[in-house]
Amino acid sequence: MHAKVEEQFKISPYLVFFLVHSIQLGVGILGFQRVVAKTAQQDAWISVILAGASLNIVLWLMYRILRNKEGDVIWIQQQIFGKMIGGLLGTVWIVYFLAMSATVLRTYIEVVQVWMFPKMETWALSLAFLILTYYCLAGGFRVVAGICFFGVVLPMYLILGILFPLEFAHFYNLLPVMNHSAKDILLSAKDMSLSYIGFTTLFIYYPFIKNPQKSYKWAQFGILFTVLIYLMVMVTTLVFYSQEQLEKLIWATLTAWKIVQLPFVERFEYIGISSWAIVVLPNICLSVWAAGRAARSLTKMKQRPLTLFFLLLIFIATILLKGRTEIDVLNDMVGRVGFYIIYGYIPFLFIVNLIYERVKHK
Amino acid sequence: MFCLCLSLLSGCVQQEIVDDINLLTAIGYDLEEDDKVIGTAVVPVYDAEGKVSNIVYEAETRASKELRSKFNAESPDPFVSGKLEVALYSKKLAEQKGIIKLIDALERDPSIGSRVFLAVAATDVSEMIEAKYGDIDTGRYLSEILEHNSDRGILAETNFHSFIYSYHAIGEDPFLPLLVLNEDKVKIDGIALFKKDKMVGKLSDEYLFTFKVLKQKFSTNDVFTVNLNDDIYASVFNIKSRRKFSFENLNEVPEVTIHFSITAIIKEYSGTNITPAVIKEIEARMEKDLKKKSEHIISKIQDLNADTLGIGREVRGRTRDKWSNKRWDELYPSIKIKVVPDVKIRETGVVE
Structure with a gap:
């Protein structure tokens, strides 16, 4: 009934660190500050930590749901809810993963268009990217995991770019600490959680991990690392910009990079944006792979034609989206759905699964 | 596959070759009658021998x-603004x-x-941009004057980012350097004080050093001279x-004290011997001088109701209540601001 993953297609548990971290760190980090700092202002860094901390619990729930199971979430849902509802829920996951990859790709193309090549056509970059994605996906999940590894390790030097703006830091911007109500800080934490989503792909690639429960600590480390980077960027942003200035900036991280001046390069943001392609690629690869794999579990069709079909869908979606407002709406929508999945559906699934396991044991 | 991507990616964006574009390096704005703005831009042209000439539009x-x-x-090549170094605004504007x-x-x-320099021109903007400053690109010339003076000299740190920062900051008003054209040289003539985005007053160049002391922490190689008698x-x-x-008294009418401590080395002394007593006197004189100038600056910016030193922002960081811009605007001109200088002479040079 359920296809077991062969041993040679599995990955080592420590790679989960890169899988979890790389998909969390996408295009969001280029401009999440404005949204998060809107309500909590100088206390936004607290929201970053709070939202990050809540993920630890979600991750624990996910591992608890997946424990002792041999399939992915699609299979689990069908076991628990039956063919019909389970299948429907599976479709939701697929659409969600596809929307996620389309959002990431289109937002990245927008950044390239606004910052580097205003005359670049959307379809050209989109096509190039998707062909590359297919090339990676053709190698199977182990290649995707490898891409995620490089997507984290190679652009590491960009962290230095976060430190340059500190030359103009005004640390008093962080004062007064905690003068916002708990409600404001939580509202900002909610906005922040939108940047953290994406690691739910774990539900799909879980059966591909050797000794999956051993990967738990690596997944936690991955999330911790993400939180640290977001925190660093957030604090730098808060001390670099004044509040009203930040409110106007769509890509605060990129604008901050404009201050970087190196003897051999006039503008750092061009290096940053180009390097970001390496960060975006694993993002798209992993979510398209997850969509393809989920569809395969659901329909028992071959994964390759499914993937091709999905890539075509993403390609069309990226071309159809035009301009800032539409991209913003999409980002917002995907974020919102992700939010409800993480904080609504996963706890729900956890409880149902608990009951299901009890009943089955008797 | 990689080759395919390469061939797909190249050639889909219009190329911009350095020789075929006009790299704008400085731009100046002046106000004309009936609200029209006159823009003057300068483009450096490098010839084969490495000589630079400037074309003005x-x-x-x-x-x-x-x-x-x-x-x-009116130009044979398209303009590109990525190399802009300086933007000048006329005093009138x-x-x-x-x-x-x-x-x-x-x-x-x-x-x-973000490191583009902004400045206010006290003399005619287009003259300043059209002037010949020798075999150098005009934008570069202007930006270098501002750059070394704000990095190591007596001009308080200023650039595009810091202007925008203070403009948007709550409880702070921006400032810009004030430039004048003196025959064929440009000179920093002081500080243009802003209230929001409008220039409301100026500090003359003798206050540059003191202004920097009040504004930020720094170290400089520039010289400060004290007259003993x-x-x-x-x-x-x-x-x-x-x-x-x-x-003090933060929640009602704040009383502010600005402490600054300066350490320095004696470079030149016209008297005969430097004794500890003389050092004491130099220190005391410097303190007195700085205090006097600081008080002048502070009373000036308070009169103009321009919070150039960012005192509002400091107060805001120390109070927990909701901040009111309006209240601060009314309060600011009348608050007490004290200056407490502390000067220490560390060394007296290589001779005794």
């Missing part, structure tokens, strides 16, 4: 980006119209760097300065 407009198309109409509308175009344009004077250099605020 002038156009009249309302929107600053429209200038570019007007420049384009800064005083009457405010400059934020013109700055908005720079802020929105991703190709403009009519014919004895001392110069100190290698100055390190730190500044600290302290507040």
